[in-house]
Amino acid sequence: MKWTEGVDKLGLGLYFLLCIFAIANIYSVEPASGTRQAVWFGVSVFVGIIIFLTRNKFFENMAGIIYIAGLLLLVGLFPFGTEILGQKNWYKFGPVSLQPVEFAKLGTALMLANYVSGPDFNLKNRKSILMTLAIIGLPAVLVLLIPDVGSLLVFVAFSIALYREGLSGKLFGIVGLFAVVFLVALYLHYNDIGLFYEAIVIGVVFAVIIFINFHKISWNYISIGSYAGSLVLLLGLVFASPYILEKLPKHQKERIGVLYLGEKMFKDTSGYNLLYSKTAIGSGGFLGKGYREGSVTQGKFVPEQSTDYIFCTVGEEWGFLGSAALVFCYMLYIGRIYYLAEKQKSAFSRVFGYCFASILLMHFSINLGMVMGLFPTVGIPLPYFSYGGSSLLAFSTMTFIFFKLNYSDKNSLV
Structure with missing residues (x-):
């Protein structure tokens, strides 16, 4: 038509x-x-x-x-x-x-x-x-x-x-780098690993990046200042991350904790x-249990399951x-x-x-x-x-x- x-x-x-x-x-x-x-x-x-x-x-x-x-x-x-x-x-x-x-x-x-x-x-x-x-x-x-x-x-x-x-792709790289640094810092915090070690790793990674791009960098006061400022900000984010975490509401801290420590550690609260x-997704297997046959979902064990x-x-009814x-x-x-x-x-x-x-x-x-x-x-x-x-x-x-x-x-x- x-x-x-x-x-x-x-x-x-x-x-x-x-x-x-x-x-x-x-x-x-x-x-x-x-x-x-x-x-x-x-x-x-x-x-x-x-x-x-x-x-x-x-x-x-x-x-x-x-x-x-x-x-x-x-x-x-x-x-x-x-x-x-x-x-x-x-x-x-x-x-x-x-x-x-x-x-x-x-x-x-x-x-x-x-x-x-x-x-x-x-x-x-x-x-x-x-x-x-x-x-x-x-x-x-x-x-x-x-x-x-x-x-x-x-x-x-x-x-x-x-x-x-036309937005520069470098901005995605910068934001991604800061996000990774923050997430790794939180991981170290949850696992009681000193943030000092991450600071060392960041310093080494930063040095490698500069070494790789050494011939592309315009070595003037503005360029040196921007690189130094970026390094200071990254290191500051490392040491500030535990304090940022502590300012979050309890349920949000627990949800982040589930990501790093597993849901079983918070099985009665945010990990439930x-x-x-x-459990529901895994129990479905390859072909699933069938329409309206999922024991976990039909049993209303998962809150917000609709x-x-x-x-x-x-996952449970239709499988992998x-x-x-x-x-x-x-x-x-x-x-x-x-x-x-x-x-x-x-x-x-x-x-x-x-x-x-x-x-x-x-x-x-x-x-x-x-x-x-x-x-x-x-x-x-x-x-x-x-x-x-x-x-x-x-x-x-x-x-x-x-x-x-x-x-x-x-x-x-x-």
Whole structure:
């Protein structure tokens, strides 16, 4: 049919596959939640149809308004929000709950795409850099104040879109180096190994880096000062890491402790979820126990097993084969969005596509890492799959906006 030309059938097909499989898994452990998720899916599809009927430039023109609305919803949480599981990040309207941070991600992606695609944007210009940081930083600070650490990490995903638009890859290396140093310092702290030894190792590694790049370095006062300053900052981070850890709330310290000492050390507190999550996934074997036959998940041993820990249900009921198939579908889907984003004629569509794919990638990576014990437990859903109307509606809205932009791009004569 002519009207379907330009619709990415593979991408939308994977979206529907993920959503329907998700509803089945949620229904398996909580039938009432599965039914509600099916209703939210119907609402999401209806919103998607409306999106496809909008004008081509609608979201580009409305980006600023949607962004400001997202900020106002976050600000409104402080006086009017409802606290759930220690986080005041929900609005409750009778039986319906709304998590505005999910829509703030959408607004930030649209606003960033709008600004980056503008004629005045240049990452070599200080004004552009400051404006870009402000667009990402305003909602990120509000999310930090809630506090919602999981969602805060997702805002880092926008740097991938900026990298595509010319952001220096050296910044990723610098941030990565500091992150590794901090994590290693925490490991030494938890295992009672003197931080002095890490300081020595850092000094040696730093010396090797300088030696390798010796001929590339401009040996002037500015260059020497920057290298010396970096070394001081790294060493300072090493010795400051235990004090930073002590300032965290008890439950966050325990979650980090689970990562380094194992879930059995905290089996009655922060390690409980992970312990039974691993048990459920491991008990599924290669082919799984069968739909609604998982003893761990059906026994309700895993808290949040229909939301943040939904992947353990897949592991137990569908086994390694089903889990691998789900991971493959996600990788194919995210890769498809990156591919389509790169093919866009419009800079706005390209940047939004990269933002959207990067948000999905961050959610997917952190959620699976959390469920398998590779990342500390944070409240972050698996896109389309975790139970939650706000999450499904927000991700679906981003989905249909991108595929609408892609549809318009394919039918454009320019």
